Amino acid sequence: MIAMHRAAVIRLGAVLAASALAVTACGEAPEETDAGSEGDDFVGCMVTDEGGVDDKSFNETSHRGLVNAHDAGTISDVQVAESHSTADFEPNVSSMVSQECGLIVTVGFMLADATADAAESNPDERFAIVDFQYTDEDSGEPVTIDNVKPLVFNTHEAAFLAGYLAAGYSETGTVATWGGAKIPTVTIFMDGYYDGVQHYNEVHDADIEVLGWDKESQDGQFTDDFSNSSLAQQYSENLIQQGADVIMPVAGPIGESAAVAARDAGDVALIWVDTDGYESLPEYSDLILTSVVKGMDTAVEEAVEATADGEYSPDPFVGTLENEGVSIAPYHDFSGEIDDELAEEVAELEQQIIDGELEVQSDAAF
Numbered sequence: 001m002i003a004m005h006r007a008a009v010i011r012l013g014a015v016l017a018a019s020a021l022a023v024t025a026c027g028e029a030p031e032e033t034d035a036g037s038e039g040d041d042f043v044g045c046m047v048t049d050e051g052g053v054d055d056k057s058f059n060e061t062s063h064r065g066l067v068n069a070h071d072a073g074t075i076s077d078v079q080v081a082e083s084h085s086t087a088d089f090e091p092n093v094s095s096m097v098s099q100e101c102g103l104i105v106t107v108g109f110m111l112a113d114a115t116a117d118a119a120e121s122n123p124d125e126r127f128a129i130v131d132f133q134y135t136d137e138d139s140g141e142p143v144t145i146d147n148v149k150p151l152v153f154n155t156h157e158a159a160f161l162a163g164y165l166a167a168g169y170s171e172t173g174t175v176a177t178w179g180g181a182k183i184p185t186v187t188i189f190m191d192g193y194y195d196g197v198q199h200y201n202e203v204h205d206a207d208i209e210v211l212g213w214d215k216e217s218q219d220g221q222f223t224d225d226f227s228n229s230s231l232a233q234q235y236s237e238n239l240i241q242q243g244a245d246v247i248m249p250v251a252g253p254i255g256e257s258a259a260v261a262a263r264d265a266g267d268v269a270l271i272w273v274d275t276d277g278y279e280s281l282p283e284y285s286d287l288i289l290t291s292v293v294k295g296m297d298t299a300v301e302e303a304v305e306a307t308a309d310g311e312y313s314p315d316p317f318v319g320t321l322e323n324e325g326v327s328i329a330p331y332h333d334f335s336g337e338i339d340d341e342l343a344e345e346v347a348e349l350e351q352q353i354i355d356g357e358l359e360v361q362s363d364a365a366f
Contacts, residue, residue, distance in 0.1 A: 042308045044075045045101035047092045048082050049108040057252045057274040058296070062107045062130050065300025074305050075102065089114040097122050103307040105130065105300055109185050119148045126312050128303045130296055131185045133316060133366055144314050151299040153319035155273075156192030156362040157353050158292045158326040159248075161346050162271050163196020165290060165328075166246040167208040168342040169269065176211040176244035178221040178235050178258075180251030184364035186222075189250045189273055189292060191215050191362035203345075211239050218363075226252045236261035240268055246289060248273065259284035269334070276329040291329035295319050318366045322354045 044066045048059050066078045079099055081092035093114045096104045105128045106115045112132045119127050128149040136143050166175040177193050179186040190213040197210050212235075213220035221239075223231045236247055236258040247262065248271035249255035255272065259281060262268035269289040272281060274296070277288040299317045306312060319325020328350070331338050352358035 041077070042075045042102040043077045043079055043099060044069055044103055044105070044304045044308075045079045045096045045099060046081070046105045046107060047089070047096055047111060047114075048080065049110055057255065057272075057280065058131075058294075059107050059252075060280070061275050061294065061296040062105065062300050065297040065302075066105065066304060068297060068301045069304045069308075074301075074308055086110065090117070093118045097125055102126070103128060103304050103312070105303070108132070109183055115148060116145060119145055123147055126307055128300070130300065142316070146314055149303055149312070149314050150316040151296065151303060151319075152316055152366045153294045153296070153299075153326050154188070154321075154362075154365050155292055155294055155319075155326050156188045156195070156365055157321045157360050158328050159189045159192030159273075160196040160199070160353070160360045161328045161350055162248065162290055162292050163193035163198075163210075164200045164349060165196075165338070165342065165346050166193070166248070166269075166271060167197040167200035167206065168204075168345070169289060169334075169338065170208055170245055171267075172243045172245045173207065174209045174211060174243035175246040175248075176239040176242075177248040177250065178212040178223070178232075178239065179249075180223055180226040180232075180254060182220075182222045182224075186250045187213075187218065187220075188362045188364035189248070190220060191364065192292075192360060193248055193271075195360060199349075209243075211242055211244055223251065223254065226254055229254045229257045232257035233261050237265075240265045245269065246271065248292070256281065256284070259287055262287050272329075278329065278332045286333050288329075288332060289334050290331055293327045293329050295325045295327070299325065316366065321350060 046063060046066055069075050070078045081095050083089055083092050089111055097118055103126050107130045109132050115127055115129050126147050128151055130151045133150045133152050134143040134145060135141060177190050179190060194210050194213055194215040197208050200206060201208055221235055232251060232254040239247060240261060245267060246269045247258050249258040250273050259270055262270050270287045271289055272291040274294050276293055277291045278285045353360055
């Protein structure tokens with residue numbers, strides 16, 4: 001077996017529970033639910049990372065892909081095993097293997113080990129993993145596991161646009177970001193955001209400062225988990241006190257703590273990640289300048305549909321601006337506050353990235 005680089009223990013959240021779909025805890029066999037008749041008894045299964053059942057971000061979006069496939073009649077049933085701690089990963093994946101799933105989707109960086117182990121032990125099972133690409137630990141080159149399909153995203157492309165927008169919107173000359181954990185799927189956002197601000201500075205001969213992340217040193221502010229909402233709010237408040245009037249938290253559910261701090265401070269805008277925060281965080285929609293969106297729902301839905309059609313492939317899905325796997329959300333309530341020139345510049349930059357005229361880089365890119 002090829003030696004592979006695997007993940008460290010980090011929490012990334014959990015998935016949305018739907019009343020029509022089965023959600024189970026660690027070690028318990030998921031209950032079956034009635035569903036449409038067009039999916040030929042194909043069961044789409046998911047194992048969540050630890051946390052709540054509605055993170056308004058990462059796992060909720062991934063789960064929506066299975067729900068959409070179910071609603072479309074592509075699959076007949078959806079099963080979800082919810083993890084409450086890292087100790088739940090292996091038994092939850094094993095429980096899904098015992099359910100004769102058509103495709104088992106594992107959500108997040110932290111399930112890499114459990115997924116690879118289950119795939120090796122069960123070569124006839126088919127898996128997809130969100131936000132992880134296996135690599136050779138010596139060469140760093142991608143490694144293909146015949147029954148695991150990576151679903152990964154070059155979010156730095158869309159985050160670059162968000163950083164440029166933030167720099168152009170800022171009145172204080174200071175913007176900020178912080179992360180839940182220092183892992184590639186978090187820092188890739190921060191790299192793009194940082195570079196977008198620097199590009200704005202170059203174009204406009206400006207000096208907008210980025211707090212919370214330095215791309216060159218790969219150093220910044222992290223809560224070191226995705227559950228410490230008190231520390232997340234403290235970080236956000238500190239960044240606001242240092243002058244930041246735009247903040248991009250990359251932290252799943254505890255990103256909401258930045259919204260609380262922004263609301264309390266006033267005149268501070270938020271850039272959400274993974275989903276369109278205007279829709280997923282409606283109580284704070286008036287604070288959402290834009291969002292860096294990852295099409296995890298689309299990637300999961302396409303993977304399960306292809307598998308149900310007998311066209312499973314372990315080739316990675318890589319979301320980009322070009323294939324709309326990543327995107328920047330509409331400005332919603334801020335549309336009237338973004339001047340036309342800035343909006344046009346962001347649109348032009350997006351097209352330049354798509355056309356290959358502008359290369360946006362991150363060590364965490366796929």
